[in-house]
Amino acid sequence: MTVTPTRTVTLTDDATGKSWKLPVLPGTVGPDVIDVRKLYTDTGMFTYDPGYTSTGSCESAITYIDGEQGILLHRGYPIEQLADKSNFLEVAYLLQYGELPNEKERDDWVKHITYHTMVHEQLISFYNGFRRDAHPMAIMCGVVGALSAFYHDSIDIHDERQREIACHRLIAKMPTLAAMAFKYDRGQPFVYPQNSLSYAENFLYMCNSVPAEPYKINPILARAMDKIFILHADHEQNASTSTVRLASSSGANPFACIAAGITSLWGPAHGGANEAVLKMLMEIGTKDKIPEIIRRAKDKNDTFRLMGFGHRVYKNYDPRAKVMRETCYEVLSELGIKNDPLLETAMELERIALQDEYFVQKKLYPNVDFYSGIILRAMGFPMSMFTVLFALARTAGWVAHWQEQLREPDSKIGRPRQLYTGAAARDYVSIEKR
Numbered sequence: 001m002t003v004t005p006t007r008t009v010t011l012t013d014d015a016t017g018k019s020w021k022l023p024v025l026p027g028t029v030g031p032d033v034i035d036v037r038k039l040y041t042d043t044g045m046f047t048y049d050p051g052y053t054s055t056g057s058c059e060s061a062i063t064y065i066d067g068e069q070g071i072l073l074h075r076g077y078p079i080e081q082l083a084d085k086s087n088f089l090e091v092a093y094l095l096q097y098g099e100l101p102n103e104k105e106r107d108d109w110v111k112h113i114t115y116h117t118m119v120h121e122q123l124i125s126f127y128n129g130f131r132r133d134a135h136p137m138a139i140m141c142g143v144v145g146a147l148s149a150f151y152h153d154s155i156d157i158h159d160e161r162q163r164e165i166a167c168h169r170l171i172a173k174m175p176t177l178a179a180m181a182f183k184y185d186r187g188q189p190f191v192y193p194q195n196s197l198s199y200a201e202n203f204l205y206m207c208n209s210v211p212a213e214p215y216k217i218n219p220i221l222a223r224a225m226d227k228i229f230i231l232h233a234d235h236e237q238n239a240s241t242s243t244v245r246l247a248s249s250s251g252a253n254p255f256a257c258i259a260a261g262i263t264s265l266w267g268p269a270h271g272g273a274n275e276a277v278l279k280m281l282m283e284i285g286t287k288d289k290i291p292e293i294i295r296r297a298k299d300k301n302d303t304f305r306l307m308g309f310g311h312r313v314y315k316n317y318d319p320r321a322k323v324m325r326e327t328c329y330e331v332l333s334e335l336g337i338k339n340d341p342l343l344e345t346a347m348e349l350e351r352i353a354l355q356d357e358y359f360v361q362k363k364l365y366p367n368v369d370f371y372s373g374i375i376l377r378a379m380g381f382p383m384s385m386f387t388v389l390f391a392l393a394r395t396a397g398w399v400a401h402w403q404e405q406l407r408e409p410d411s412k413i414g415r416p417r418q419l420y421t422g423a424a425a426r427d428y429v430s431i432e433k434r
């Protein structure tokens, strides 16, 4: 902990009149936090906060979000500037080391990542063990965890150099593993990485090339892919990043921790939302069905939610969604797709929802997933690959948080407490008396 308290707040038990002073810690920007670490020792009570809506789980210097203003900063740099001026590997470096690299640092970093793009040949048998119709996220959960069975020389979490190599390996191998999951789904041969290409180009090459004919990379699509990776690179303490941190807090190895993050990302309330958005847009089909969908989203007795809308932190337009929408136009125009019915439905849905009292009052705006599925589909990816691409990009953030947590001197195993409402102690009843 690097922060010192600037003031205190007082907690009073109205029943007994007892009160306790709690230190208040300031961040660089954003809300102050009440330090409750000694609360149980001092008061004998825990805080209750399922879903962690009011709980800070760690100190972090990686990413800052102002949800009210719709601001996202990585190490202080606005996401719009990074998406416009930087590239994914540079952003991954920034997340990892805290500063933009100079030329030498950038070249060394790219060299390290590029060096590790291949995966152990025996890993191919893992893929062949999956059913052909396996969801690629199911494959990713398995193969990323399995990396710990192949790279024994980078799983000692107490060795700084091994940790660094594990991060290089994870960032480098994710595109290869993801492209292999894609090829397996298609029934096409796996394509080895081509290290003369950039990170995004190499990924597109491994996904789209076949041995039977030459493959030419489209620079506009490669830039769009890179932007999509930047937009998904990190997002502070979201469910999957918190899962990585929680798994890591027990001392688990890096590959196991990232596999845990992938499982958490898979859910439709998190990374799986881009797949769910596209399914929803396809189901809507035509603009005249939008009012019915909006009615269902507002109906308290209907579990349906407008996918790609709403966010735990953003109560304003998600800044990533703006860049994603522009990228969507660029990609569709490059591919000569005019009047895409899905894009038209999405834009009309957005227009209507942003005027609707329910969405306005609850501050529900499009999130990063709202437009990403349309782009990825236009680029030829099946829906089942969408969350895999998210996992690929988010690995940059996950490993940065993993390193940050391991460097924290007073880091503890994550162990939430509970409000117990089950039976009190009672004696065992033998089966014949039940």
Ligand code: ACO
Pocket: 268, 269, 270, 271, 273, 297, 298, 304, 305, 306, 307, 308, 309, 310, 311, 312, 313, 362, 364, 367, 368, 369
């Ligand atoms: N459609 C309709 N109503 C919604 C939506 C939505 N998409 N999102 C939230 N609401 C409503 C809720 O019903 C709730 O109403 P109530 O106060 O009357 O009960 C209110 O808004 C607050 O919603 P919560 O679920 O409490 O908000 P929370 O912060 O827990 O959820 C979440 C955020 C999970 C993202 C939610 O907005 C949602 O399910 N969205 C759709 C899924 C989605 O797009 N997920 C991607 C998130 S971005 C990412 O992970 C990369």
